[in-house]
Structure formats: structure tokens, C-alpha cells
Amino acid sequence: MTASGEPRRRRRADAERSRNDILDAAVRLLRQRPDAAMEAIATEAGVTRQTVYAHFPSREALLTATVDRITEGAVAAMDAARLDEGPPTAALTRFLDVSWHAFEGNAPLFQAVPIGTAEENDQARHASVTDRLRGLIERGQRAGEFTPDSSPPWLVTITIALGHAAGEEVNSGRMTNSQARTALNTAVLRALGAREQRG
Known part of the structure; x- marks a missing residue:
């Protein structure tokens, strides 16, 4: 053998x-x-x-696998950011920074993925990201830093939707990367009822 x-x-x-x-x-x-x-x-x-x-x-299969590879890298960066440590609001800011960095460096590649394919694979691709985000939101609610008035799944959905909206603003040329990143952080912190932390 x-x-x-x-x-x-x-x-x-x-x-x-x-x-x-x-x-x-x-x-x-x-x-x-x-x-x-x-x-x-x-x-x-x-x-x-x-x-x-x-x-x-097919090229479509290669594009899908390529986006999966980038997502794996983003998840590894999230784990390195230690989202389960420190104040939840600060950890949320780290989560948003890591997520935006993954988008910022790969925006043209994401645009190359056919819309139908992106939608079909989006939920599965987001699972590892949403699990970490949900855990962070639940921790923030327990600590009293995030609003208790909405369920964690709903707040996860809002956060991801805002991230997609910010990315679309950049892709369309209506915002610069810097403007969209700032707007995203502010919008997510407000949606979760958190205060922006500086420094």
C-alpha cells in the first residue's frame, strides 16, 4: 500500500x-x-x-474560486484582529477595517464576477464572515455597547448591506475609497447604536 x-x-x-x-x-x-x-x-x-x-x-468557476480565496484571506485577517478581545465597539471598527481592506484591494476583481454567480454564492461565502460578525454583535449587546432593540441576525444583515452599498458607491465613482470607508464606519456604528471611538 x-x-x-x-x-x-x-x-x-x-x-x-x-x-x-x-x-x-x-x-x-x-x-x-x-x-x-x-x-x-x-x-x-x-x-x-x-x-x-x-x-x-469555466472562467466563471475560476472567478468564483478566486473570490473564495480572497474571502479566506479576509477571514484569516479577522481572526488575527482578535475580534473577541477588547471593547466590542473597538473590535467592530477592526472588523470594518479588515473588511474594507479586502474590498479596496480587490474591487476590480469583484466586479468581474457575473451578478447571477455572485448572488448564488454570496450567502455561503458570507457564512464564515457573518458568524464572526454575529458573535461580535452578541458580545456588544451583552456588554451594553450595542442596541438591544434589534436581533443580532438583523444587525448582521444591515452591516453587510451597508458594506455592499459603500462598495457600490466606490464602483460607480460617486465616492472615493476614503469617503466610502468613513461613511460605512459611521453608518454601521449608528445602526448598532454604538459610539464612534477615536484614537
Whole structure:
């Protein structure tokens, strides 16, 4: 079993490495060129177009996996921000900062994802984010820092909707990144009944 299993494990490891290389290349390239073709992404990854299609049967599938990769990075950054420590309002500000940083660096890529695909995958993609946000909101309510008048799920929905609205303002050119980020922080803090903390 060891003799036959070793080549199989090696092939799996090679395939996983190839997939990761493609996703990393897609993130780099699509940030600059949201309309980049599969062939360009293959070139950036140092593989053939056939290899890209072996892992991702369509450009849509690759875009979805790329956004999933970015979301995973954002979730890791949220965990590094220690949202379960310190005053809940300060932790909420850290959550918003991490979330905005993920959007700010990848806005062109997010725009490249077809609307139908984005909507279908949004709920599942948001699950790891909403779980952390809900825990933070519940902690804030217990501490008396956030309004007790609305349920945590509703406050999560409001926060995410405000984040999408802020992103759309930037994408449409109606706000700069800085303006939208400030407006988002203010709106979310008000919606949750929290006071803005400075310094």
C-alpha cells in the first residue's frame, strides 16, 4: 500500500500546488485586468491553458474560486484582529477595517464576477464572515455597547448591506475609497447604536 500510495499522494500534492498557483495568479492578474482571459491567467501562473481548465471548467468557476480565496484571506485577517478581545465597539471598527481592506484591494476583481454567480454564492461565502460578525454583535449587546432593540441576525444583515452599498458607491465613482470607508464606519456604528471611538 505504501509503494502504490506514495505516487498517488505526490500527484495529489502536485495538483493542489498547481491549483493554488493558478488562484494566486488569477488574484494578481484580475486585480489589474478584470477582463483577463483564461490564457492570460495560465501564462501568469506558468501553466498551460489546458491545466487551468482541468482545475476550473469555466472562467466563471475560476472567478468564483478566486473570490473564495480572497474571502479566506479576509477571514484569516479577522481572526488575527482578535475580534473577541477588547471593547466590542473597538473590535467592530477592526472588523470594518479588515473588511474594507479586502474590498479596496480587490474591487476590480469583484466586479468581474457575473451578478447571477455572485448572488448564488454570496450567502455561503458570507457564512464564515457573518458568524464572526454575529458573535461580535452578541458580545456588544451583552456588554451594553450595542442596541438591544434589534436581533443580532438583523444587525448582521444591515452591516453587510451597508458594506455592499459603500462598495457600490466606490464602483460607480460617486465616492472615493476614503469617503466610502468613513461613511460605512459611521453608518454601521449608528445602526448598532454604538459610539464612534477615536484614537
